[in-house]
Amino acid sequence: MTKRLDLKKIVIIGSGPTIIGQSAEFDYAGTQACLSLKEEGYEVILINSNPASIMTDKGMADRVYIEPLTVEFISKILRKERPDALIPTLGGRTSLNATMELADSGLLDELGIELLGVTLEAIKTTEYPDLFKELMKELKEPTLESRVVQTIEEAVLFSEQVSFPLIVMSMSNKVGSVKVNCTNLTELENALTKSLIRSPINKCLVERQVSGYKEVEYEVIRDQKNQAMVICQLEHFDPVGIHTGDSIVFSPTQTLTDKQHQLLRDASLTIIRALSIKGSCTIRFALEPFSSNYVILGVNLCVNRSTALASKATGYPIARTAAKLAVGFSMDEIKNSETGEFIFEFEPAMDYIVSKIPRWPFDTFEKGDRKLGLQMKSTGEAMAFGRTVEESLLKAVRSLEIGVSHLYLADLSAASDEEVLQKVSLAQDNRLFYLVEIIRREYPIVTLAEKTAIDLFFLDKLAHIVEIEKKLINHLFDQETLLYAKSFGFSDAFISLLWQTTESIVRDFRYTNKIIPVYKQLGPYSLERKTKSAGFYSTYEEENESMPTAKKSILVLGSGPARIGQGMEFDHALFHAIKAIQKADYEAISLNNNPETVSTDFLLSDKLYFEPLTLEDIMNVIYLENPVGVIFQFGGQTAAALAKSLKLLGVSILGNVFLDSLNSNNPITFEEALTHSGIPIAISSSVATKKEALFSAKQIGYPILIQPVVRLNENKIDLIDNQLELEKFMKRSLTHSTFFITQYLNGIEVEVSSISDGEAILIPGIVEYIERSGIHSGDSMAVYPTQSLKPEIKQLIIQYTKQLANHLGCIGLMTSQFVVFEDQVYLNSVHFHASRTAPFLSKITNIPITEVATNSILGQSLKNQGYQDELVPESSKVHVKTPVFSFAQLQKVDALLGPIMKSTGEVMGSDRTLEKALYKAFEASSLHLADYGTVLLTLTDKDKEECYAIAERFHQIGYQIIATSGTEKFLKNKNIPVQSIAKLDERKEENILDIIARGKVQLVINTIGRTKKGAKDGELIRKSTIEHGIPLLTSLDTAAAILSVLEARTFMTQPL
Template sequence: MEEIGEHVAPSEAALSVEQAVAAAERLGYPVLVRSAFALGGLGSGFANNKDELTSLVTSAFAHTSQVLVDKSLKGWKEIEYEVVRDAYDNCVTVCNMENIDPLGIHTGESIVVAPSQTLNDHEYNMLRNTAIKVIRHLGIVGECNIQYALNPESEQYYIIEVNARLSRSSALASKATGYPLAYVAAKLGLGIPLPQLKNSVTNSTTANFEPSLDYCVVKVPRWDLSKFLRVSTKIGSSMKSVGEVMAIGRSFEEAFQKALRMVDENCVGFDHTIKPVSEEELQTPTDKRIFVLASAFRAGYTVDQLYELTKIDRWFLHKMKNIADHERLLETYNQDESAMPPEVMRKAKQLGFSDKQIALAVQSTELVVRKLRHDWSILPVVKQIDTVAAEWPAFTNYLYLTYHGTEDDLSFADQHVMVIGSGVYRIGSSVEFDWCAVGCITELRKMGYKTIMVNYNPETVSTDYDMCDRLYFDEISFEVVMDIYERENPEGVILSMGGQLPNNIAMSLHRQQCRILGTSPEFIDCAENRFKFSRMLDTIGISQPQWKELSDTESAVKFCEKVGYPCLVRPSYVLSGAAMNVAYGDSDLEKYLSSAVAVSKEHPVVISKFIQEAKEIDVDAVACDGVVMAIAVSEHVENAGVHSGDATLVTPPQDLNQKTIERIKMIVHAIGQELQSPDRSTCS
């Protein structure tokens, strides 16, 4: 970098603890410690003194033989550029992104916006020109990611790092712009020049054309830290997130609130009720800091106060304040939503408020707000991502919904089949569900059907715009899926490929006469609702441990004492055993019940006797009209009590006799038949 007059953060490499301490003394505390050749900030962290440094470096040497000690730039802006270069020295900066969180939090842990929102024209072009100069000097052919630290008080900047490869940010940049980075990089590696590669979105411009965005994209990470006992919820230079979402809107507020709901379907948006104000948490970020900010605005903190505590740019804080202020305005129409002027509703939708969020503010229901919105013709419009800000027509249907617009970018004459994806990666839902959705789309297209995919995970194949006929990069919620359904009027909707998230909205869609393909919503509910499922097993004579639906803690304790601890607490409609726990006594039971009810507010919690020292068996089957067509039995190596996602499984089973296998198959056939017999169902 020095050869071309560029600057990197003051840094020294160290091969021992002693060398690291000496380097820190020369650089001056605080310092950032990083493991060399590590991914995701493994073994990294900030040290404010010698003791903290010694501890960090000692743990870092468990991963590597070399550590880097950098001068801390905490509080500076973090900016990223994605750049491609061909073997003939043609360069394009595909996307620039700005971390909302200041430097000190790994970019994979940060909320990120594209394009950057707070850079002026000079800063933007200064960093863009530097990115091109760096990629040329390093001789990179293909794609690279360059990260900067920019002083918020001046134009001083440092190059933090260059990834001479596709990075975690590359998937986000590809989906944010519609520019297929991996595809282009592969072609460039084969020696094909950028001007010869066609832009697959417009079919008229070339890949040697920088994308132009007439919308805003916000990425928010997903953490599952609540699954772990005694884990620190603080976030920093070492990654802990398990996935991320990407939201598209015509304003920052719209995309920002969409993204928060995408991360967690139980979150309504920029919600002040999730976490109380804590100045310590504002200064030392956690996975829930964004909701602490919402509480802080609610408590009357000013933008300047919050800037001093968080170092989040004032522009972003003003945008968040817009949301908090409008929520207060909505609350003035408490229990009289019809008195609300239509302009207030429209403004709320443009600020990213969901119907459910508005309903909570005015103490009404989602369906009442939805009807009111329809009566006032406040409806979203469908916009295309075209990479060229509408300078040329788009040939791919890469779509999103927005309330900033007056007309749709396309017509809705053709009939499609709609497939709902799996949403964000989390513990219990990863690439396997996405591949189910992609396999479903592929098969439908082979059969001659036109397809619609709804998903919002930038890391997935299902959100590649060439996998389906129409990709809606938007929320998987009752409101949004119904908005798309009403606009597209598809032949039907397939929920079963996307895992838990689509199943959770099955009954809400069904009540609005949405055509669900495959298992009917009533039978999905019968399988997902613990009470209905247990009652069904009793009715058709399939044995199960003693069970009881929760009504109150006192009766739950009596039941557990009657059947004897341990007992299993099981909420309905949950993924990967969320809030499912084995209670070994009254105190366990009370603690787990409050957690289970919070996770599954609208559904009953069932308590059943937990059988210890039992073998656990998994069965996967495919049925048509209740008749099982294929079946696979897997045996757990661990005893019951270890979640199947954490257990070691063997298929075919190695320690079951033929009689047991036949009994298992008989039970599966009986359940399959019962879940497809409306005339004699025991579910209702």
């Protein structure tokens, strides 16, 4: 049997917005699956709420619905489309949950929609721990001892039978419950109290945790003929206990004998066969360190982060294949025109070593809890290839874009031995650096292995790195030592530090002595079959396999690991830029290191260099390929910074000439660049001392924005209301020498996406932000078309945009933000890289923004591309883009919004009216509001005036209002019925936190800032609200938007 002919129309449910734990990997899988099914002639219907995704672009599926992924909306679409089948495993937990709810609601049966790839039973078996353990017992596969409990006593009893640590998770009919690690009785009791409340069936699973075990993952695939095999094995550097997404991972497994590998392979095949999966799954194992015993930790049915990693590590297109297996193909029947000679029925054998290191957001969230555990905290990851573990690891380290070029943090040399040792035992984001530091101080690795349960094999690799460091110090400018160090992944930048010289001198020395890397082809066959894979990685060996062609080529710089402020939208841009370059008949060469992305598919670019985004690694590729030019606009901040250095080395940079000199994150140059442009900007000045600051602030007038002048650091900006706050701020920030003060314009923020060819300027759209300036645009709700701008203001904005593009000589993409304040328009910032708005506007306006921008960069006029010098006529529908946050994942990070971006993803809602579009956007971002209920208001003093209107509106639609004394008095005076609640420090029977915990409020509005009085309380309230899953708003503008939705849904009830 080959593909099923009884199926015509297939629905795919995407994963929704990017949050920590659900990112671009689902876009990669979904895009592959859509194309794979379309290729077979199926009609593919896609539902996803994420506008930044590539899968929701035109042409990926036959029809794309950008709608909330709630049962309400999915049901509507299913009733309308009447598909034959649904694939539930391509959208992570979001789609698994939605599928289970749809099945429970009876709709799938009613409409006769079949699940493809997996059965409902398999989903339940893998997601409900009790069913899972039952199946494993049947299969004689060992799992961790566990017990389902309903009381604390039962759990305590169990803890006496097995030993701590234990894991507690609440049980429900949803997948992905929170897991809590407990190391003692008190923690167990606390965890149970919370988890039992969280469980709708009042049950928890308590499970023994294995500490010090090795964690290994197997990526397995099976078809309807029951043929199964293992595509890839991943070995964790960190022992069991850290979330997969937060672990440093190597592939293939490094420290397993063949017998151990085959043992796990056999178990993997047994399990995937027992689950009757037609497709792929990931199986996680824990291996006892002093025997070959193992336990199964879990099975993940979704194509996930590990699947994406496995796909890129081996070159085996897992999602593409899995989609074909789901519709009835067997592995030996798949023929793929695109992949040429590719055969699907084999287990990849690699001849390189892959390292993956997670990228954590602790540079943005300095206050975040850096400890790693069962809750994933990283936003992205960097992957690197090498011919040795050392080379692969060091390349991954410098791919992280955290400002390091080696496993070396200068700060650590000052730390005491005790401190370093203590950090080594603690699993936190920068442990790897501490490990190397302690080895540098000659701490024995055998003791270290015992202390950390990290395999001695890996620790010896770190020790080897330290040995090479010493060798380099003792052999300055020695060719042989240099070649040795390079072959183990050392960077020029770090070598120059050891040699006390500059990077360019090391580079010149290297080139003079012909110590240059060769490039090896990536592919699953090792060498046994020729492959068409375009993937290459560098190493210092003899044979180069990447041959430049005669065709003119263009190098596109990627964006590296996903992080806050640089997410999926860059993948979207890179993908389209690569396609546009190819269409323009150039060879598209890309350089990137993010394995989760669509743009790093081995079949997309003509050549893909899986390399760190550093000057050295880019120059090496340029040296070999000699491209016509380099495009950096789709590579984010790092690429922009590199572009300047590249230009200094004589590389031709395509597109904008201003590079990062005009980065508005660097306010001084920004102001300089705009002199004589005639475009108004906020008043500003740079100051060095507290005295100067107070003086300037007074002149400019409060409120002000203040930020230390640190290049490319957007994260230190603060909004200051008065002199007292400024004094406090300056006291806190003693370490910085220069500050930049800007007038804060409390107005409407507007963003313009434009494309310039040097003469004409196309403006695909202007969006208006719902939250006023002061909240980072990435955290604000964007509306298109603009709702409140007067036509003349709009004209002014268009005029300024054109002036700006001309003044700066911009070619390609330009994103400018303006503030409309007291009927004046001020330029707030301008960027030349991919933006979050571009994919959103592309989808709405049908203008492929990245493609048009790329063509302009390549020298095609807008006119030739069929576009006018104009603002594209605005659509009649209203579209809203709403940010989505990951506060539940990042404990200790305050949810209060401000000038620093905190969101991780976004959703989109479109409809005929603003209210309907807003409703969809709120639903899609899981901000579900009850038609009636109770709203809790805790506001900062200056918001109280404004709050009146909002409270009044809540009152009118029948919401009960609860507020603390200050707000309560204020509202009561205005005749709004309001109930008072005790503050945290007031000793009353029930205070604010209690009513939140007891579920007595349905919405919390909290605007108490962190420099204000009661700051601590404000933060606690927000934290508690998020923990209990209650919608939280920290901006009155968002509250007003929500009210308009609620009002639209409610009939007016007013006496005559």
